[in-house]
Amino acid sequence: MKRFRVGVCGGSGYTGIELLRWLKQHPAFEVVFVTSESQAGKTIGSCEPYLFEYADMVYVSLEAESNFRGVDLVFLALPHEASAAITPRFLQAGIKVVDLSAAYRIKDKTVFEKAYGFTHPSFDLVSEAVYGLPELRKERVAMARLVANPGCYPTSILLPVLPLLEEGLVNEGPVIADSKSGFSGRGRKTDIPGLFSEMNENFYAYSVGNHRHQPEIAQEVSFSAKREISVIFTPHILPLDRGILSTIYIPFDRDPTKEVYAVWQKSYEKAPFVRILQGRFPQLKWVQHTNEVHMAFTYLASQKMGVIVSTIDNLVKGASGQAIQNANLMMGLPETTGLIIQKGVE
Amino acid sequence: MKRFRVGVCGGSGYTGIELLRWLKQHPAFEVVFVTSESQAGKTIGSCEPYLFEYADMVYVSLEAESNFRGVDLVFLALPHEASAAITPRFLQAGIKVVDLSAAYRIKDKTVFEKAYGFTHPSFDLVSEAVYGLPELRKERVAMARLVANPGCYPTSILLPVLPLLEEGLVNEGPVIADSKSGFSGRGRKTDIPGLFSEMNENFYAYSVGNHRHQPEIAQEVSFSAKREISVIFTPHILPLDRGILSTIYIPFDRDPTKEVYAVWQKSYEKAPFVRILQGRFPQLKWVQHTNEVHMAFTYLASQKMGVIVSTIDNLVKGASGQAIQNANLMMGLPETTGLIIQKGVE
Amino acid sequence: MKRFRVGVCGGSGYTGIELLRWLKQHPAFEVVFVTSESQAGKTIGSCEPYLFEYADMVYVSLEAESNFRGVDLVFLALPHEASAAITPRFLQAGIKVVDLSAAYRIKDKTVFEKAYGFTHPSFDLVSEAVYGLPELRKERVAMARLVANPGCYPTSILLPVLPLLEEGLVNEGPVIADSKSGFSGRGRKTDIPGLFSEMNENFYAYSVGNHRHQPEIAQEVSFSAKREISVIFTPHILPLDRGILSTIYIPFDRDPTKEVYAVWQKSYEKAPFVRILQGRFPQLKWVQHTNEVHMAFTYLASQKMGVIVSTIDNLVKGASGQAIQNANLMMGLPETTGLIIQKGVE
Amino acid sequence: MKRFRVGVCGGSGYTGIELLRWLKQHPAFEVVFVTSESQAGKTIGSCEPYLFEYADMVYVSLEAESNFRGVDLVFLALPHEASAAITPRFLQAGIKVVDLSAAYRIKDKTVFEKAYGFTHPSFDLVSEAVYGLPELRKERVAMARLVANPGCYPTSILLPVLPLLEEGLVNEGPVIADSKSGFSGRGRKTDIPGLFSEMNENFYAYSVGNHRHQPEIAQEVSFSAKREISVIFTPHILPLDRGILSTIYIPFDRDPTKEVYAVWQKSYEKAPFVRILQGRFPQLKWVQHTNEVHMAFTYLASQKMGVIVSTIDNLVKGASGQAIQNANLMMGLPETTGLIIQKGVE
Secondary structure, three states: OOOEEEEEEOOOOHHHHHHHHHHOOOOOEEEEEEEOOOOOOOEHHHHOOOOHHHOOOEOEOOOOHHHHOOOOEEEEOOOHHHHHHHHHHHHHOOOEEEEOOOOOOOOOHHHHHHHHOOOOOOHHHHHOOEEOOOOOOHHHHHHOOEEEOOOHHHHHHHHHHHHHHHOOOOOOOOEEEEEEEOHHHHOOOOOHHHEHHHHOOOOEEOOOOOOOHHHHHHHHHHHHHOOOOOEEEEEEEOOOOOOEEEEEEEEOOOOOHHHHHHHHHHHOOOOOOEEEOOOOOOEHHHOOOOOOEEEEEEEEOOOOEEEEEEEEOOOHHHHHHHHHHHHHHHOOOOOOOOOOOOOOOO | OOOEEEEEEOOOOHHHHHHHHHHOOOOOEEEEEEEOOOOOOOEHHHHOOOOHHHOOOEOEOOOOHHHHOOOOEEEEOOOHHHHHHHHHHHHHOOOEEEEOOOOOOOOOHHHHHHHHOOOOOOHHHHHOOEEOOOOOOHHHHHHOOEEEOOOHHHHHHHHHHHHHHHOOOOOOOOEEEEEEEOHHHHOOOOOHHHEHHHHOOOOEEOOOOOOOHHHHHHHHHHHHHOOOOOEEEEEEEOOOOOOEEEEEEEEOOOOOHHHHHHHHHHHOOOOOOEEEOOOOOOEHHHOOOOOOEEEEEEEEOOOOEEEEEEEEOOOHHHHHHHHHHHHHHHOOOOOOOOOOOOOOOO | OOOEEEEEEOOOOHHHHHHHHHHOOOOOEEEEEEEOOOOOOOEHHHHOOOOHHHOOOEOEOOOOHHHHOOOOEEEEOOOHHHHHHHHHHHHHOOOEEEEOOOOOOOOOHHHHHHHHOOOOOOHHHHHOOEEOOOOOOHHHHHOOOEEEOOOHHHHHHHHHHHHHHHOOOOOOOOEEEEEEEOHHHHOOOOOHHHEHHHHOOOOEEOOOOOOOHHHHHHHHHHHHHOOOOOEEEEEEEOOOOOOEEEEEEEEOOOOOHHHHHHHHHHHOOOOOOEEEOOOOOOEHHHOOOOOOEEEEEEEEOOOOEEEEEEEEOOOHHHHHHHHHHHHHHHOOOOOOOOOOOOOOOO | OOOEEEEEEOOOOHHHHHHHHHHOOOOOEEEEEEEOOOOOOOEHHHHOOOOHHHOOOEOEOOOOHHHHOOOOEEEEOOOHHHHHHHHHHHHHOOOEEEEOOOOOOOOOHHHHHHHHOOOOOOHHHHHOOEEOOOOOOHHHHHHOOEEEOOOHHHHHHHHHHHHHHHOOOOOOOOEEEEEEEOHHHHOOOOOHHHEHHHHOOOOEEOOOOOOOHHHHHHHHHHHHHOOOOOEEEEEEEOOOOOOEEEEEEEEOOOOOHHHHHHHHHHHOOOOOOEEEOOOOOOEHHHOOOOOOEEEEEEEEOOOOEEEEEEEEOOOHHHHHHHHHHHHHHHOOOOOOOOOOOOOOOO
């Protein structure tokens, strides 16, 4: 198998560490550098002692010259603004980029800058960037230099919903996505609400009506539907490590159950990470530590309402696993490389 | 303070134990018997060693003759069918009943029997039973012989929603209640899904479209609105001990925020357990081990959607605390007796 | 009941907040000020929205002049160094002090300064300070101006062990205390190891052989034994909010079970918060949110080893509850005031 | 790579399911049958929907004739008595056995029958059975027909302790092992103490002085030391899914730190799953979902006491992972096969 040299930018946050975990067993990607501004100069082992395979590797600064030479692809697990600043330099050096930040997800500059609060220094790249949902845009991802890796909440909502919109199954909406995420989705920032005793045995909604993933979801929903569809999105935080479960409400005039499953089965026939459940609803524990998305549908006839429940692991399919899946396609590898252990071919 | 003799029927489940916890510090209620069919003859201390105050009290059978003599009020924390069978006998003996089961909540016999799967032996009492939301029906509760204590999910949904319906603020609906409950709401039944390792780090929706609390919620919503309102209710189970958070979606043509808060403030002006939050959404940790309900509202103008978030402790306001609040009113006591510690009057 | 005016110094950490929770229902103590250097000038409600009873009270600085006037007693839930600096000023103003820091616990200046790393500015007060284990030193606490409230781990270990030493039941030792604490014992400092996702599903030993509570435990053990006894103490952190369980190993040449229980029963005959368990070992859930300590003993005859298991709630009996118990005694009140709800006297 | 046909007996408990999880990615072992007495006749998918790779495989009875034909090796994740009954039949059919029960661990029949409470029907096989700690007994395991897979607690204690005993570093003892296990170590039995709400936020010691793993540990300790060494073992249960941390106390007259590390390094030089930590103590989170054991040592000079902290995942190194490691050796495979993903050889 051909091997590629990859870098991980931002290797001391949760998505960066999750990238390192998966990449240590990836047969085609060799991690040649890992950046961390806060830990630069220290060994990874001194900071994250459980990453034994990287114990003696030293965190470097994002600015290190060598990061730009002899590297095939970089994963950016950086703050949005840092991604927007550094991406052009990697691309100029001929290095492909999978950006796990939101820097290149939103196509409308005004919407982006309102949501993220800074002037985008490289917005011209947005038009080139491919929104990386590989199940739905495999060819475009394969040809991309720059992939905008989708947000965790959007991934859990868009994978079940977009095919239904594209096939015209949904009338007007609204689409209401009531989403619940594990704590790690919040990132590794240190503040009082992040402390164990504040979150343990707790549960709450946050950013009600103004979460940054709302415009991202609405944009993709409208692209697929080819018209405005009203999207309501309410995120909540769960007292557990990882996983997102989205409960999605869509009105239907008559029972669309058969069509929904037919559309899903057709759309995801060749999608190794999608599991379509019938007769049972998914549980978070079934997807943790996998790159899978699970989805199920039911129709409430009296209320003329369809209900989808979908689950992903926010750090895997919602971030680092999907990033590797995109990178695999960008480098011409099977999308499952390093993400599924194939029986009998170890 | 006048004192009353009370019995707890079903004292080995979670709501029964929660009743015992609160009653041990109730200044006016003396627990004179506790029943348990599975533990009859054993001391409470041998079964639940942390209930030190009841250590030497012996569980009796529900059928024990003495349960029907010299008792002022009984709390029934029994299976629905057992409640329906025993209630007439307590009433005939002149004993008031607060029933924590669903036996007397549903006014339509067909709906009840479909949801609960047995022929109701005392359905004639349903018309007399008061659905015990004391904040909204204080006088009726005070005069009742038989109170049907509301379900935990319905309590979390109805308290914020009913006043809005009664004041005509809501047009058509649908009202979508996406509810998340702590594990104890499931009861103390022993099965594999109830084991710690199955629930810990897990989260899922269940009974989607067919939970027994759906007709209960729909009934009360329609009573208050004086017309059919479509109600969608999806329960989920959280990996924590106690608490329900309901995220409730109601469409509004224009921003009703001021009216919503005005109606809530008026309805709950004298309600000691209701806290109306403005500018922040409630968290489960804030209500645990209290008889309070917290509620907040926001309007999503672009989507013309109102979002309510409400929280209760499912074992307290959602069950045993509300039962004591009802019992207080039935015995002519202040509703907070034994539920709020008054500074300076210990 | 006579009422007293009390202050809480350090009201934004876990022990300060726990003090506020208990004091809001204390019949004799009125909280007249709460300090917080980081939040001074803000309302308590804006920082800790669930403390509804204190919603409009404003955090003041420790230095505010009014803190020193018309106050009967202060609780210091401050960093050790801040306690050591401010205590003399409260005492000079005629205000009694219960210090929840370690500033006045260690009688040997060298040992103290080695363990705590600063030069003690008021070490002369140490000789006056009473180490506040009210079950064992009730009279001395009642007469004290200054009580050094014991550490959480020491409380869990000393209450079962000291009476055995005082009665001469223990030969040489060593006494090995393997202790496990809930997360809140660590305080509310914000750092990466404190984040939910780092602690959840995790467990570990820390400060092995060099925890600051080791000299505190060793000092009290030797005082009671009237000779050096070797003490080994290993703290661990549990993925739960509150509680300490200590498993304590003491060698005995022959079975001392009867004597152990006899000594405990005699020592704690009149101790309302001590529960001596026989035939079962205590569980953390049984003491949470109480001021109780539970203890049990067994003897392993083949190995000539005694095993004690003890439990407390680290924030209550291990800190704020014990502080109130001490304060009650210092003000001439029954030690249970505000800590146990008396049936029938509300 | 040569492939072998294996069976899993007892595939609906936690260790059986963990075997299935690891075996689905094992390159040399093909699972040809899975037994479950309670679920026989049902598909695995209908019982454990997340085991997608086994969805259509049908649970068979342990007695099914075909289980005894064309199979190379069986894993027994059965009750002790069932293992003791069926093992001779597998061996007679020429099938190798890795027994995860305790049936063949204890060499003294009286000790065994006292601890396990039944008359052993095939005790003659005990002398042949190899106690399968592959790090210490690699050659013997490789030649075995029958491996007694060690208990989870013993594995966590014996791996760090036995080499010290064999090298004569330990004088007299006693060896005190204070062990804490995740909930899954308890198995999947349904009872009230196993319910989520009973275990969550809880922690306790159990079977103090009489746990069945005590004689197993004592036996191996005495074998290695070649004399009686007193062993005290106290198990506790943690509110988390998986992992055991053992804190082990051994007296030493003088500081043995260098020798301890030298012995460990020599003993485990070629042990791919052993990680020897210096300067830090292990955390449970670092071993979960791995077949590793971590160990560290410190010496408390004043108390003349050595402290070891060791960690394993109770379901992997403590059960199913170690079973596969043993099976690999028995079939002539590298011991890491299917347990470590080798970079670049997928």
